[in-house]
Amino acid sequence: MEKYLSQLNEAQYAPTVQKDGPMIIIAGAGSGKTRVLTYRIAYLMNQGVDAFNILALTFTNKAAKEMKGRIAEIVGASEAKNLWMGTFHSVFAKILRFEGHHLGYPSNFTIYDTQDSQKLMGSIIREMGLDKDLYKTKQVYSRISSYKNSLITVKAYFNNPELMEADAMARRPRMGEIYQAYVERCFKAGAMDFDDLLLRTNELLTRFPSVLAQYQDKFRYILVDEYQDTNHSQYLIVRALADRFQNICVVGDDAQSIYAFRGANISNILNFQKDYEDVKMYRLEQNYRSTKNIVGAANSVIEHNQTKLDKIVWTANVEGPKVQVHRSLTDGDEGRFVASAIWETKMTDHVPNSDFAILYRTNSQSRAMEEALRKRNIPYRIYGGLSFYQRKEIKDVTAYLRLILNPSDEEALKRVINYPARGIGQTTIDRLMVAANESGKTIFELLENIDSANININTGTKNKLKDFVTLIKSYQVMNQTANAFDLAEYVTKTSGLIKEFNKDNTPEGVTRLENVEELLNGIKDFVEGQMEIADSKDNLAEFLEDIALATDLDGDKGDPDHVALMTIHSSKGLEFSNVFIVGLEEDLFPSAMSMNTRSELEEERRLFYVALTRAEKKAYLTYALSRYRWGKLVDSEPSRFIEEIDDQFLDIITPIEERRINPMLSADIFGDTPPNKVRFKKPVQPKFKKKDKAKPVNFEISAPKKLKKASEIKAPAEANLFGGELTVGNRVKHLKFGRGEVLSIEGKGGDVKAEIDFEFGGKKKLLLRFAKLELIG
DNA sequence: TCTATATGAGTTTTT
DNA sequence: CTCATATAGA
Numbered sequence: 001m002e003k004y005l006s007q008l009n010e011a012q013y014a015p016t017v018q019k020d021g022p023m024i025i026i027a028g029a030g031s032g033k034t035r036v037l038t039y040r041i042a043y044l045m046n047q048g049v050d051a052f053n054i055l056a057l058t059f060t061n062k063a064a065k066e067m068k069g070r071i072a073e074i075v076g077a078s079e080a081k082n083l084w085m086g087t088f089h090s091v092f093a094k095i096l097r098f099e100g101h102h103l104g105y106p107s108n109f110t111i112y113d114t115q116d117s118q119k120l121m122g123s124i125i126r127e128m129g130l131d132k133d134l135y136k137t138k139q140v141y142s143r144i145s146s147y148k149n150s151l152i153t154v155k156a157y158f159n160n161p162e163l164m165e166a167d168a169m170a171r172r173p174r175m176g177e178i179y180q181a182y183v184e185r186c187f188k189a190g191a192m193d194f195d196d197l198l199l200r201t202n203e204l205l206t207r208f209p210s211v212l213a214q215y216q217d218k219f220r221y222i223l224v225d226e227y228q229d230t231n232h233s234q235y236l237i238v239r240a241l242a243d244r245f246q247n248i249c250v251v252g253d254d255a256q257s258i259y260a261f262r263g264a265n266i267s268n269i270l271n272f273q274k275d276y277e278d279v280k281m282y283r284l285e286q287n288y289r290s291t292k293n294i295v296g297a298a299n300s301v302i303e304h305n306q307t308k309l310d311k312i313v314w315t316a317n318v319e320g321p322k323v324q325v326h327r328s329l330t331d332g333d334e335g336r337f338v339a340s341a342i343w344e345t346k347m348t349d350h351v352p353n354s355d356f357a358i359l360y361r362t363n364s365q366s367r368a369m370e371e372a373l374r375k376r377n378i379p380y381r382i383y384g385g386l387s388f389y390q391r392k393e394i395k396d397v398t399a400y401l402r403l404i405l406n407p408s409d410e411e412a413l414k415r416v417i418n419y420p421a422r423g424i425g426q427t428t429i430d431r432l433m434v435a436a437n438e439s440g441k442t443i444f445e446l447l448e449n450i451d452s453a454n455i456n457i458n459t460g461t462k463n464k465l466k467d468f469v470t471l472i473k474s475y476q477v478m479n480q481t482a483n484a485f486d487l488a489e490y491v492t493k494t495s496g497l498i499k500e501f502n503k504d505n506t507p508e509g510v511t512r513l514e515n516v517e518e519l520l521n522g523i524k525d526f527v528e529g530q531m532e533i534a535d536s537k538d539n540l541a542e543f544l545e546d547i548a549l550a551t552d553l554d555g556d557k558g559d560p561d562h563v564a565l566m567t568i569h570s571s572k573g574l575e576f577s578n579v580f581i582v583g584l585e586e587d588l589f590p591s592a593m594s595m596n597t598r599s600e601l602e603e604e605r606r607l608f609y610v611a612l613t614r615a616e617k618k619a620y621l622t623y624a625l626s627r628y629r630w631g632k633l634v635d636s637e638p639s640r641f642i643e644e645i646d647d648q649f650l651d652i653i654t655p656i657e658e659r660r661i662n663p664m665l666s667a668d669i670f671g672d673t674p675p676n677k678v679r680f681k682k683p684v685q686p687k688f689k690k691k692d693k694a695k696p697v698n699f700e701i702s703a704p705k706k707l708k709k710a711s712e713i714k715a716p717a718e719a720n721l722f723g724g725e726l727t728v729g730n731r732v733k734h735l736k737f738g739r740g741e742v743l744s745i746e747g748k749g750g751d752v753k754a755e756i757d758f759e760f761g762g763k764k765k766l767l768l769r770f771a772k773l774e775l776i777g
Numbered sequence: 778t779c780t781a782t783a784t785g786a787g788t789t790t791t792t
Numbered sequence: 793c794t795c796a797t798a799t800a801g802a
Contacts, residue, residue: 060791089792114792122796132797138787194792262791362789364793384791418779425779461778549792569790591789607790629788631793 004039004074008032015249015282016040019047022242022276024227024269025251028313029298029613030289033251034573037223038067040249041083042074044221051075051082052738055219055241058087059226059259061550062383063573067225082733084219088234089194090549092201095215096192097545098760102208103200108405108541110191111548115390116411117141117182117193123414124181127433134171135178143167144179148195149231149263151202154180188442190408198233205240216244218738218759226572227252227272231263239275246276254309255302258569258607260599270309287313289575289616291320297619297649298612304644305602322651323612323619325642331365331583331627335372338580341620342563343376345578353379357564357576359611361589365582366565368628379559383566389547393501393512394519398544400491401484404475405541407444410436414443420496423464431455444469471495484540485524492516568611579615581608584623584639608641726754726768726775733774737764 008016012032015025016039027033037056045051058064064086072080084091097107112120121144122137147157157163157176167175186193192200205212222242224230227250230238242248252269260266273279287295295315302308328334342356358369363385373380388394396419402412418424435455436443446453447469450462457465471494479487492498501513523543530539564576583589590604612619621642626635642650726732730742737758744755752768766773 087792111792197792259791261789364788421780423779427778458778567790588789593789604789628793 004042008035008039009286011282011284011286012036012039015280016043018280019044019049020247021278021280022246022248022272023250023280023282024272025249025282025284026269026309026311027251027253027284028287028311029253029256029609030287030295030315030575031284031313032288033253033284034067034070034225036284037225037249037251038070038074041071041223045075045079049221051079052084052733053218053220054083054085054223055091055221056083056085056223057091057225057238058085059229060570060572061087061090062570063087063225064090066573087549088237089197092237093192093197093545093549094760096197096200096204097541098762099204099208099211100200102211103204104187105192105200106190106406108190110189110402110406110409110412111197111545112186112191112193112411113390113548114141114194115395116191117186119411119414120185121178121182123433124178124185127437128174128177128181130174130178135174140172140175140178143172143175144182145193145195146263147179148199149233151199151233151236153199154183185410188408188440189410190406191411195233198231198237202233202236202240205237212240213244216241220245221247222249224248224250225252226256228254228257228266228269229259229264230268231259232265232268233263235265235268242276248276253311255305255311255606256572256610258572258603258610260603266307283311285312285314287315287613288317290315290613291317291617293320293322293649294612294615294619297323297645298609300646300649301605301612301641301644302609305605307599307602321618323621323645323649325650325652326620326622327638327653328622328624329626330633331368331624332372334582334622334624335368335370336375337622338369338582338620339372339376339378341580342373342378342578351577353561353563355577356580357566357571357574357578357614358580358582359566359568359571359614360582361568361591361607362583363567365588369565369582373563378563379561380563380565383564384570387550388515388518389550391512391515393515396497397488397492397516397519398547400472400475400495400497401488401540401544403444403472404479404487404491405544407472407476408442410443416495417468420500422468424461424468428457428461428465431457444472479540483527484543485520485527487540488523489520492520568607571614572610575614575616577615577617578620579611579618580620580622581611582622583627584621584642585627585636586639587636588627589639589641605641605644726773731776732756733776734758734766739776740764 005013005016009032012035015023016036025033025036027036041054041056044054056067058067068080068085071083071085093111096105096109100107100109118137118141121140122132125132125135125137125140147153147163152160152163154176157179164173164176167173186196205215219241222238224238229252238248238250250269250272254266254269257264257266257269273281290298292315295313295317299313326337328337338358342353345351345356346353358380360366360369366382366385370380370382389398396416399412399415402409403416407413414429417429432443432446432455435441435446435453439446446455447465450457450465450469475487475491478490482490498513498516501509501516503509504512526543526546527539530542564574568581589608590601594600594604623638623642624636626633628634726742726745728742728744731739732742733739734756737756738760740756740758742754742756743763745752746755747753753765754768754773755763755765756773757763
């Protein structure tokens with residue numbers, strides 16, 4: 001028990017064992033902040049704090065997963081499960097499921113992803129007859145998103161002349177109307193977008209003091225990782241929840257703030273000491289991760305930022321090799337350099353693939369890297385990128401499921417009403433939308449009574465619409481009794497989706513089918529993990545929520561020994577022996593979109609700082625003289641960030657190609673470009689990002705692929721309680737629903753069910769055979 | 778009124 | 793290159 005504490009140095013020990021009160025830990029890169037956080041949670045639990053009373057918040061799924069794993073190692077998986085730990089969005093989505101009814105939301109509200117939100121805005125802009133070149137959906141979306149993140153409601157917007165003025169100046173005077181229409185339409189659709197999950201939580205906690213009190217009492221100890229990345233909305237939630245007990249511990253590093261683009265506000269961390277009384281401040285400045293050269297290089301870069309806290313990150317580690325800078329001719333060459341460097345290092349040092357990471361600014365850069373790695377037969381895995389759940393075919397299936405659960409979900413309806421084609425065209429949909437807006441009814445409600453509705457639609461189309469309603473209703477009936485897997489399988493078969501995908505015999509089409517199959521497998525695993533809940537009605541809703549907030553279908557399948565490829569954003573919090581930072585070119589990194597203001601540029605610089613400090617032993621910086629963009633070779637120049645590093649930490653390699661540079665020559669002359677232009681061809685399995693493409697032999701379609709979540713739930717066969725051990729009136733604890741009281745017990749043998757009234761989720765009937773309940777005094 | 782084809786426009790980063 | 797929307801054809 002004490003053993004883990006002895007692994008901490010003095011600076012880390014102090015915050016770890018401060019049990020109560022507000023505290024802030026300013027933690028430099030690699031200074032062991034995650035260790036402090038995880039050990040602190042373990043310490044709290046050892047001090048008798050109930051895991052149910054601890055809330056730990058992170059910003060990305062990746063970070064949440066990382067932290068969960070580490071905590072489970074110390075306190076054990078079963079105890080760790082009782083912690084409320086996850087991203088802000090996922091934790092508050094769960095709370096809103098329970099409490100959303102206060103705000104007029106159905107408990108099975110839909111979560112709109114970016115795509116849904118943007119489509120809705122697009123159609124609002126069109127309906128309002130606005131110029132779509134002036135009102136670009138993406139810009140409108142990010143503008144509205146930033147209002148929401150700053151807690152500027154529609155009402156507040158119209159009361160704020162400055163904001164309205166700013167939008168008018170940007171030639172978008174009707175922004176407020178769009179905002180208003182968007183909010184109304186979301187609400188009517190029973191949908192929340194990502195920002196709503198935070199905004200509505202705030203509304204809930206402000207408008208309903210009893211709800212606030214309940215959660216304040218529950219979350220007696222709150223820990224927030226990466227506090228520098230909180231936006232205003234998140235900040236207020238944390239403050240409200242922590243207000244009663246003031247046991248709040250935030251950890252962050254202003255130098256690693258890289259989410260300003262989604263509203264992160266550095267002043268939250270800078271002003272923390274003003275928000276609470278007697279704040280203890282701790283600083284972790286010793287870097288345990290990286291060599292002197294890497295720390296030195298990173299420090300010399302971040303020096304160029306004006307806005308920063310005084311903090312000296314230092315290390316007692318070895319000097320190590322210098323940071324290597326490498327120039328390539330094209331992005332293809334860059335990939336080949338990286339692949340061969342990895343290969344050579346593996347040969348000489350005998351290290352595993354997992355010692356390497358390739359980090360880039362934009363997701364699209366992964367392609368050149370993938371290709372080169374595949375050629376060298378180096379296994380790799382891409383993290384992030386286009387999420388599995390955002391693929392067209394997956395969204396098609398889930399749109400049906402969403403509609404079954406929540407027929408008001410307008411975006412889902414529009415997606416599937418004519419897919420597969422049923423002869424219901426745009427004109428019909430437009431008329432329906434107009435009628436829906438005028439009547440205040442949802443489209444589905446109109447469709448249910450299409451004969452009596454006063455809409456100009458011909459009889460033939462009306463019949464098609466009726467058929468569609470009948471189809472969806474039949475699914476809804478099935479959903480009453482069938483589990484999510486059986487339903488989803490039935491839907492894909494009977495809606496015509498499978499037939500539609502089957503039409504396409506191209507490799508992409510085949511991949512699509514496989515993806516759908518994989519989705520079904522995922523649902524199956526999820527359902528099996530949920531078997532304890534006797535009324536299976538809810539599990540579809542839960543599955544949909546999970547996937548709405550998940551980015552990666554990250555199981556531990558495939559070879560765990562792979563090179564990691566990811567954006568720098570998603571690499572935060574991770575570390576690797578060898579790190580390649582690629583594409584260090586002006587307009588790419590720093591991004592062309594981020595060079596308008598000093599603060600934008602400084603965020604890019606912090607991003608570079610984050611990238612560099614991921615490396616433990618060796619860092620490589622690469623750039624190319626020209627790069628393919630939209631199929632065209634475009635010239636580029638080296639990033640300013642390379643120049644900003646103090647020379648003493650750098651080892652600038654002048655490649656042999658340097659002497660051969662000649663615009664007359666194409667890359668082929670060097671003989672290192674593959675004879676056929678593979679680059680332009682689609683890889684055979686391009687959609688399967690989560691597989692190790694370097695080993696196509698490994699392509700195990702038939703092997704069941706498990707969603708991490710489900711397999712986690714299933715794996716530990718804990719001692720389940722059976723009827724004999726449980727009686728009416730007992731108090732029990734459940735992983736998800738919290739504490740509860742047993743109301744009744746029914747059934748016999750393996751089918752004993754208990755009805756339990758939980759603090760979160762209300763009354764549930766659980767099958768004791770599966771339910772992992774714990775008796776509490 | 779719906780469907781297939783051409784054209785054209787846009788690429789940060791995440792929940 | 794890869795999406796999303798305009799236009800012609802059925």
